[in-house]
Amino acid sequence: QALHPQGAEPSVVAAVMPRLSAEPAVRAAAPFVTSPALLVRGDDVRSVIVRGIALAQEVRVSSVVERFAAAFSRLEPGSRRVVIGVELARMLQLKAGDSVLVAGAPPTTGATTRLPTLTRFEVAGVIDVGHHEYDSAMLWMHRDDATTLFGGGATAGVAMRLADAQTAPAVATRLAATLPAPWQLRDWTRTNRVWFEAVQSQKRMIGVILTLI
Numbered sequence: 778q779a780l781h782p783q784g785a786e787p788s789v790v791a792a793v794m795p796r797l798s799a800e801p802a803v804r805a806a807a808p809f810v811t812s813p814a815l816l817v818r819g820d821d822v823r824s825v826i827v828r829g830i831a832l833a834q835e836v837r838v839s840s841v842v843e844r845f846a847a848a849f850s851r852l853e854p855g856s857r858r859v860v861i862g863v864e865l866a867r868m869l870q871l872k873a874g875d876s877v878l879v880a881g882a883p884p885t886t887g888a889t890t891r892l893p894t895l896t897r898f899e900v901a902g903v904i905d906v907g908h909h910e911y912d913s914a915m916l917w918m919h920r921d922d923a924t925t926l927f928g929g930g931a932t933a934g935v936a937m938r939l940a941d942a943q944t945a946p947a948v949a950t951r952l953a954a955t956l957p958a959p960w961q962l963r964d965w966t967r968t969n970r971v972w973f974e975a976v977q978s979q980k981r982m983i984g985v986i987l988t989l990i
Contacts, residue, residue, distance in 0.1 A: 856901075
């Protein structure tokens with residue numbers, strides 16, 4: 778996947794899509810936004826990674842979205858709906874149709890640190906991926922809703938499906954040479970490490986969130 782620092786405009790992402798799609802090893806590409814956040818249910822707070830997607834494009838690159846397309850089809854622009862994993866649902870005692878608060882930290886402006894925003898979402902579906910990190914720490918919503926939630930503070934990116942997943946490191950190296958700064962390429966062999974670090978970094982927000990409830 779190709780990642781851009783916080784605040785990338787849709788036009789910036791659209792500009793690199795042809796370059797990525799032109800790589801012979803890339804079968805499909807889909808733009809997304811992502812950011813750490815907190816899921817709040819009563820007095821319980823859980824760290825999650827939000828992924829903002831558009832179904833028509835994401836289904837071409839994600840086997841998870843393809844497998845659970847019925848649940849993800851409810852993530853429409855402005856719907857304020859989320860899809861969560863079965864373990865996260867169990868920990869927070871959530872089911873489809875329940876409401877939950879998502880706390881997204883907006884970007885820091887200069888020396889000013891803004892308080893996280895709390896937005897109410899409806900659980901559109903609970904899925905069982907069979908992978909602990911997905912089932913316990915991932916939250917999906919529509920890309921437009923994620924952009925609104927984080928106020929331009931989410932990391933923008935483009936996910937890619939390759940003809941051969943084992944070639945990911947080599948493909949990432951080739952593509953990195955074609956993209957302007959500050960774009961970065963990260964292949965699946967590095968994803969889990971970055972994921973866990975991001976979740977851990979959000980735990981410091983919990984005390985702040987609890988004071989706002």
